[in-house]
Amino acid sequence: MYKILANTIFLGKDIINLPECHSTNEIAMAKVKSKEGAEGTIVVTENQTKGKGQRGNVWYTQAGKNLTFSLILSPKFLKPLDQFNLNIVASKAIHEVLSQYVHGLKIKWPNDIVHEEDGKLGGILIENIIGQNSIEYSIVGIGLNLNQLTFEISSATSVAKLSGGEVEKWEIFKLLIQKIESNYLELKRGNVKNLKDYYMHHLYQFDQMNRYKDSIEFEGKIVAINDYGQLGIQKKEGIINYYNFKEVSFL
Numbered sequence: 001m002y003k004i005l006a007n008t009i010f011l012g013k014d015i016i017n018l019p020e021c022h023s024t025n026e027i028a029m030a031k032v033k034s035k036e037g038a039e040g041t042i043v044v045t046e047n048q049t050k051g052k053g054q055r056g057n058v059w060y061t062q063a064g065k066n067l068t069f070s071l072i073l074s075p076k077f078l079k080p081l082d083q084f085n086l087n088i089v090a091s092k093a094i095h096e097v098l099s100q101y102v103h104g105l106k107i108k109w110p111n112d113i114v115h116e117e118d119g120k121l122g123g124i125l126i127e128n129i130i131g132q133n134s135i136e137y138s139i140v141g142i143g144l145n146l147n148q149l150t151f152e153i154s155s156a157t158s159v160a161k162l163s164g165g166e167v168e169k170w171e172i173f174k175l176l177i178q179k180i181e182s183n184y185l186e187l188k189r190g191n192v193k194n195l196k197d198y199y200m201h202h203l204y205q206f207d208q209m210n211r212y213k214d215s216i217e218f219e220g221k222i223v224a225i226n227d228y229g230q231l232g233i234q235k236k237e238g239i240i241n242y243y244n245f246k247e248v249s250f251l
């Protein structure tokens, strides 16, 4: 069991801690839809049995070892087209906290946390309820591999594997809540530039030639992310193409 004294203003004041559930995102979304989930509520579980990942994938995690949780936010100050800013808020917070434990971490667009040589440690799945001209609610689901040591896929890793020892997951949870809240409040105050500068500074493969694939494989370098969160890749010939998620893959 954990004791959290996160010292936050609103985030994590209400924590729903479940020994087991299918998906914390699903539970958080159901809470919002039934008007039981106020902004700041967090759903966390020790054993997520059917975690949702990006691109319709399943997020696998070993019971008890890792962090799987979802935050309920109500960013009505954001227009639907500005929703990528929430990815920046969450990925920056995770990068800031996990970098206290492991060196060489990067943010892989749009919101994976990876080690530059050793694979993926964490992912974020954001699901929004969009209103007329604003984001009514946002469920920010976070899965982080902390103490898991063996993986079925070779591209996955964990903080413990990279740092050489088990970490205190509730301490990391507390630090994350604090960082996410402070980044979110910074976004609310309109300081997007500071947040985005951090994100770009730690972006995986930024300004390096690499291979990518859209309809065909090509060589290019990541040079920008625009206000809509599209990834700008400059091809060898100099033209910059902007991609939505799913339109381009890293090779």
Ligand SMILES: O=C(O)CCCC[C@@H]1SC[C@@H]2NC(=O)N[C@@H]21
Residues within 6 Å of the ligand: 022, 023, 024, 025, 026, 048, 050, 051, 052, 053, 054, 055, 057, 059, 067, 068, 069, 070, 112, 122, 123, 124, 125, 141, 142, 143, 144
């Ligand atoms: O594919 C990814 O990289 C995103 C993974 C997001 C997984 C987290 S775990 C907690 C939350 N609940 C879910 O069902 N998914 C997210």
